[in-house]
Amino acid sequence: xxxxxxxxxxxxxxxxxxxxxxxxxxxxxxxxxxxxxxxxxxxxxxxxxxxxxxxxxxxxxxxxxxxxxxxxxxxxxxxxxxxxxxxxxxxxxxxxxxxxxxxxxxxxxxxxxxxxxxxxxxxxxxxxxxxxxxxxxxxxxxxxxxxxxxxxxxxxxxxxxxxxxxxxxxxxxxxxxxxxxx
Amino acid sequence: xxxxxxxxxxxxxxxxxxxxxxxxxxxxxxxxxxxxxxxxxxxxxxxxxxxxxxxxxxxxxxxxxxxxxxxxxxxxxxxxxxxxxxxxxxxxxxxxxxxxxxxxxxxxxxxxxxxxxxxxxxxxxxxxxxxxxxxxxxxxxxxxxxxxxxxxxxxxxxxxxxxxxxxxxxxxxxxxxxxxxx
DNA sequence: CATGAAAGTAAGCAGAA
DNA sequence: TTCTGCTTACTTTCATG
Numbered sequence: 001x002x003x004x005x006x007x008x009x010x011x012x013x014x015x016x017x018x019x020x021x022x023x024x025x026x027x028x029x030x031x032x033x034x035x036x037x038x039x040x041x042x043x044x045x046x047x048x049x050x051x052x053x054x055x056x057x058x059x060x061x062x063x064x065x066x067x068x069x070x071x072x073x074x075x076x077x078x079x080x081x082x083x084x085x086x087x088x089x090x091x092x093x094x095x096x097x098x099x100x101x102x103x104x105x106x107x108x109x110x111x112x113x114x115x116x117x118x119x120x121x122x123x124x125x126x127x128x129x130x131x132x133x134x135x136x137x138x139x140x141x142x143x144x145x146x147x148x149x150x151x152x153x154x155x156x157x158x159x160x161x162x163x164x165x166x167x168x169x170x171x172x173x174x175x176x177x178x179x180x181x182x
Numbered sequence: 183x184x185x186x187x188x189x190x191x192x193x194x195x196x197x198x199x200x201x202x203x204x205x206x207x208x209x210x211x212x213x214x215x216x217x218x219x220x221x222x223x224x225x226x227x228x229x230x231x232x233x234x235x236x237x238x239x240x241x242x243x244x245x246x247x248x249x250x251x252x253x254x255x256x257x258x259x260x261x262x263x264x265x266x267x268x269x270x271x272x273x274x275x276x277x278x279x280x281x282x283x284x285x286x287x288x289x290x291x292x293x294x295x296x297x298x299x300x301x302x303x304x305x306x307x308x309x310x311x312x313x314x315x316x317x318x319x320x321x322x323x324x325x326x327x328x329x330x331x332x333x334x335x336x337x338x339x340x341x342x343x344x345x346x347x348x349x350x351x352x353x354x355x356x357x358x359x360x361x362x363x364x
Numbered sequence: 365c366a367t368g369a370a371a372g373t374a375a376g377c378a379g380a381a
Numbered sequence: 382t383t384c385t386g387c388t389t390a391c392t393t394t395c396a397t398g
Contacts, residue, residue: 064256065256065260067254069218070342071217071250071251073249078247085303108340109342109343109344111341112338113336114334115333118333125344126352133355151303154295154296157293158292159293160291162255162256163260163289170309173312
């Protein structure tokens with residue numbers, strides 16, 4: 001069927017607008033916990049046939065809802081028992097080039113720019129306090145870095161990837177201004 | 183083979199002690215980026231046969247180096263564009279029961295206890311500033327919570343799961359005390 | 365290397381716009 | 382009717398002993 005590609009192109013990003021239905025949420029919920037499930041098993045859990053669920057997963061991947069499937073490695077087992085969050089006060093504005101350099105380090109897992117009294121926030125996992133020191137040294141070597149504050153993790157109670165669910169109850173407000181408008 | 187189990191038991195956690203070799207690191211590096219690879223493809227990338235690489239992956243899973251394989255979901259696409267890190271000052275000590283309650287919320291992705299001027303550090307991803315407020319309200323409802331500081335993420339430059347690599351160069355020290363002993 | 369299971373494809377059908 | 386999406390049946394690839 002030579003026309004199928006064309007159809008995709010014509011529809012363009014229309015599929016991105018399609019909201020998630022209950023089936024999609026259940027599928028995503030399962031896959032966020034275990035992406036190793038067979039389509040048959042996944043289908044029986046959400047109440048769909050294997051090809052149907054396969055089709056939906058393909059769509060969820062294509063539209064970017066699923067960014068990929070990865071193996072979750074264990075930090076300590078990998079020889080990196082030191083987890084820390086580093087707040088970075090910087091002058092000037094987050095030069096992409098400088099960030100590129102440190103994002104290459106396998107020790108650096110997250111880099112965010114944040115509002116609040118810090119400009120950048122890093123999540124780093126490394127072998128020892130020594131290597132954390134080495135990483136901070138690299139940071140201070142950057143001209144824009146003014147100060148850092150490190151929060152060393154003592155123990156981790158929960159650590160997971162983004163979940164599909166939304167807690168509607170959190171939208172409740174205690175603000176009298178809002179109740180007035182409602 | 184009825185004796186294989188026995189051997190395993192006798193060796194006990196000996197397999198955990200087995201250090202990662204270069205092949206293991208390469209395998210883990212690939213799987214941390216894409217766990218959807220076939221064993222054949224994985225084998226050709228690291229220079230091993232498919233069954234060989236399969237055996238290694240099985241061992242890496244059994245010994246806990248690989249904690250599981252999950253689908254990475256896109257926060258904004260899931261209707262949760264608000265990412266924030268919340269520092270919690272608490273009195274008394276991290277009652278597990280109370281943590282259990284908030285770790286059930288799909289908005290909460292990480293809970294750590296940290297050294298530094300905060301006691302707990304949360305990573306939360308939610309639908310709106312309103313729901314972040316709702317989550318803070320739940321936190322303050324806990325008797326041990328004294329204060330919170332929230333760092334709202336403006337943009338994310340890097341976000342990934344633990345990596346296999348270790349940067350040896352980070353172990354370099356600038357401390358004269360250490361160079362003296364060496 | 366061989367077997368069996370699972371992924372992926374194609375064709376047909378039912379329900380909703 | 383036309384379109385979207387589920388199901389059954391089939392092919393092919395891959396995991397696994």
